[in-house]
Amino acid sequence: MTLAPVDFDYLRRLVKTHSAIVIDPAKAYLVENRLGPLVRQHGCVSLPDFLRLLQSQPLGPLHHEAVAAMANKETWFFRDSAPFTALSQYVLPELLKNRPRERGLSIWSAACSTGQEPYSIAMLLRESCPAAAPQASILATDFCPAALERASRAIYGQMDVNRGLPAALLTRYFIQRGLSWQLKPEIAAMVNFRRLNLAVAWPAAPPMDIIFLRNVLIYFDSETRRQVLTRIHRALRPDGFLFLGSAETPRDLDRAFEPLEAGTYLCYQPSKQAPR
Amino acid sequence: MRALVVDDSASMRAILKRTLAERGFEVAAAPSGLDALRMMAQQNPDLVLIDWNMPGMNGFDLLREIRRQPSYAQVKLVMVTTETNKAEMTHALAAGADEYIMKPFTPDVVYDKLRVAGLPVPYAESIACA
Numbered sequence: 001m002t003l004a005p006v007d008f009d010y011l012r013r014l015v016k017t018h019s020a021i022v023i024d025p026a027k028a029y030l031v032e033n034r035l036g037p038l039v040r041q042h043g044c045v046s047l048p049d050f051l052r053l054l055q056s057q058p059l060g061p062l063h064h065e066a067v068a069a070m071a072n073k074e075t076w077f078f079r080d081s082a083p084f085t086a087l088s089q090y091v092l093p094e095l096l097k098n099r100p101r102e103r104g105l106s107i108w109s110a111a112c113s114t115g116q117e118p119y120s121i122a123m124l125l126r127e128s129c130p131a132a133a134p135q136a137s138i139l140a141t142d143f144c145p146a147a148l149e150r151a152s153r154a155i156y157g158q159m160d161v162n163r164g165l166p167a168a169l170l171t172r173y174f175i176q177r178g179l180s181w182q183l184k185p186e187i188a189a190m191v192n193f194r195r196l197n198l199a200v201a202w203p204a205a206p207p208m209d210i211i212f213l214r215n216v217l218i219y220f221d222s223e224t225r226r227q228v229l230t231r232i233h234r235a236l237r238p239d240g241f242l243f244l245g246s247a248e249t250p251r252d253l254d255r256a257f258e259p260l261e262a263g264t265y266l267c268y269q270p271s272k273q274a275p276r
Numbered sequence: 277m278r279a280l281v282v283d284d285s286a287s288m289r290a291i292l293k294r295t296l297a298e299r300g301f302e303v304a305a306a307p308s309g310l311d312a313l314r315m316m317a318q319q320n321p322d323l324v325l326i327d328w329n330m331p332g333m334n335g336f337d338l339l340r341e342i343r344r345q346p347s348y349a350q351v352k353l354v355m356v357t358t359e360t361n362k363a364e365m366t367h368a369l370a371a372g373a374d375e376y377i378m379k380p381f382t383p384d385v386v387y388d389k390l391r392v393a394g395l396p397v398p399y400a401e402s403i404a405c406a
Binding site: 076078081158159162163164165166167168170171174176179 | 360361362365366369373375376377378381382384385388389391392
């Protein structure tokens with residue numbers, strides 16, 4: 001069903017205001033797919049009917065559900081593999097080189113969706129830096145409460161664990177419960193989940209050694225990308241590392257970050273010249 | 277890269293052959309463990325995808341047989357199976373499997389698992405740009 005321009009504009013404004021995500025008009029076809037379950041769940045006969053329901057109510061949980069439903073939540077364990085190879089072979093050894101053992105690593109997965117990214121980092125830490133893992137703090141944030149709730153449960157289906165997760169790690173760190181796989185508490189406890197909308201001002205947090213901000217900036221407009229990167233720059237230690245998605249660069253703030261080749265992957269560090 | 281698909285199901289052999297061919301593999305297929313052993317010498321594959329449940333020599337016995345031969349030490353062996361129990365998975369890894377794919381799967385699952393196993397599987401975008 002084609003949405004009337006007025007309905008599409010309403011939804012576009014709602015999503016942009018509350019998540020900073022820009023819905024490209026060329027991707028209008030996604031609207032029906034993503035909102036379909038909510039349309040049925042709330043007894044509406046059609047998508048326009050559901051949008052009328054949203055517009056007839058003051059801003060509330062239903063609007064936030066609709067915004068969350070429009071976000072792309074696709075993620076999988078060790079997604080794209082190269083960033084994780086870079087993390088274990090270059091970044092972690094560099095950060096741990098001269099660090100006192102009691103000074104733990106601070107890592108932030110800034111758009112963690114259903115948790116596969118921060119849990120991949122946690123497993124990788126246990127595998128490649130077992131001595132540093134107990135002192136490490138992994139913060140994982142997302143703006144979608146339902147995704148965070150699923151992430152906190154740390155229970156995944158067969159399709160989730162079948163993709164990207166080495167079988168050796170699946171057998172070592174998961175408990176099988178029928179068709180589900182539950183992450184062992186020792187790994188799940190390494191990650192703290194918090195709700196955070198990257199597009200609005202963030203509460204104060206300790207400076208980070210590593211920030212994963214992958215496949216997020218591509219959904220923002222130029223101004224929002226610049227604002228988010230400015231805050232990311234402040235949140236990162238001067239010797240910290242920023243991991244972006246394969247289609248992303250800090251081009252909106254390009255003098256603030258320097259690219260660093262870590263094997264086949266390009267990560268970023270705060271530029272020594274840029275003011276902080 | 278050369279791959280050998282071993283599965284007693286003709287449709288599964290076809291699916292896996294197509295999946296691998298789309299990423300540039302040269303693919304041969306065998307309907308049984310014994311056929312696979314005969315074809316190993318001729319095909320000299322870099323990768324063997326092995327179903328577990330097959331009549332005659334099953335996939336686990338084939339895995340052990342291949343791993344027993346030093347000339348095949350570098351060949352990547354990946355189980356592709358409906359056996360989804362952790363015990364079987366652990367057993368296969370201990371016997372020398374490099375990775376384990378549970379059926380059903382999507383092509384992306386196969387490509388990601390092969391990358392995990394250390395094979396240079398190109399991404400779709402790089403093929404489109406080539």
